[in-house]
Amino acid sequence: MEKDSILYVLTKSQEYLGKRQIPNPRLDAELILSDVLNLERIKLYSNFDKKLSEPQKDIYREKIKARGEFKPVSYIIGFKNFYKSVFSVNESVLIPRPETEELVEWVSKEISPDLNLEVLDLCTGSGCIGISLKKDFPNINILLSDISKDALVVASENAKKILPDEKITIIESDLFDSFSSDHQFDLIVSNPPYIPDAEKNTIMPDVLNFEPHLALFLTEPIHFYKRLLSGVMKHLKEGGSFYMETHSDWANIVSQMSNELGFKTSLIKKDLSNKERFVKVTK
Numbered sequence: 001m002e003k004d005s006i007l008y009v010l011t012k013s014q015e016y017l018g019k020r021q022i023p024n025p026r027l028d029a030e031l032i033l034s035d036v037l038n039l040e041r042i043k044l045y046s047n048f049d050k051k052l053s054e055p056q057k058d059i060y061r062e063k064i065k066a067r068g069e070f071k072p073v074s075y076i077i078g079f080k081n082f083y084k085s086v087f088s089v090n091e092s093v094l095i096p097r098p099e100t101e102e103l104v105e106w107v108s109k110e111i112s113p114d115l116n117l118e119v120l121d122l123c124t125g126s127g128c129i130g131i132s133l134k135k136d137f138p139n140i141n142i143l144l145s146d147i148s149k150d151a152l153v154v155a156s157e158n159a160k161k162i163l164p165d166e167k168i169t170i171i172e173s174d175l176f177d178s179f180s181s182d183h184q185f186d187l188i189v190s191n192p193p194y195i196p197d198a199e200k201n202t203i204m205p206d207v208l209n210f211e212p213h214l215a216l217f218l219t220e221p222i223h224f225y226k227r228l229l230s231g232v233m234k235h236l237k238e239g240g241s242f243y244m245e246t247h248s249d250w251a252n253i254v255s256q257m258s259n260e261l262g263f264k265t266s267l268i269k270k271d272l273s274n275k276e277r278f279v280k281v282t283k
């Protein structure tokens, strides 16, 4: 194995990350190297003997060091594959999760492609839910909203990159506070923050130290969900549906609250890990 070859640097960085207890050291080393060399991951294998240039080595070393300090790979390489697209991410947005792909899949199965539905992705972060839906259903009008200005910059970049020819509206708002009172939707989808503060000490360091706490934690979950559901009640058209992702401990509470608020139906759906993860309510 020649020094500075692809195989050499992968082997060394795998050892380095392994010693630092990074869970998938080889995979992460390959993902980062493939990004630095702008070479598909699979092609690393047919180029094992190829040597890295000095600048490539310097950049790679810095990025591996960051991974050794638990920075998530998606923030290091700047993107995450989600559903059918590649989303840019940085530390202003949550890295989209596989459970949320399940949410998009579920909603997609229930949308009729011919309808010009008014759809809201509330708490949009990177824009992954709303942009994925608009990509599959060009007839819908999609609005993305979030309380974080910095997250909305990322969502807007993703909208322009993934759907350059489509109109996607973006609003900065604390839940529905900046919406006009008569603004109504056929469909609202949301993956709001849902980890209670009390669980902070159980969270892995790559999440806790790098992902935005505004996207993760809720100080007063009951108060937040009441505000959220009351807003949905006001801004959802009669017969419209609201789909949300939540903590498995909260699905029943959300469902119960929605019944108390007068929604017609509520349905809880489990994720692939068999946890009660999603709630659908209809008005």
Ligand SMILES: C[S@@+](CC[C@H](N)C(=O)[O-])C[C@H]1O[C@@H](n2cnc3c(N)ncnc32)[C@H](O)[C@@H]1O
Binding pocket: 093, 094, 095, 096, 097, 100, 122, 123, 124, 125, 126, 127, 128, 129, 145, 146, 147, 148, 151, 173, 174, 175, 190, 191, 192, 193, 194, 214, 215, 216
């Ligand atoms: C769990 S992340 C979800 C991001 C994205 N939808 C996804 O599924 O990957 C929650 C998002 O809610 C936003 N958020 C937190 N509190 C909010 C509030 N009061 N009003 C609107 N957005 C809020 C955060 O900025 C963050 O982008």
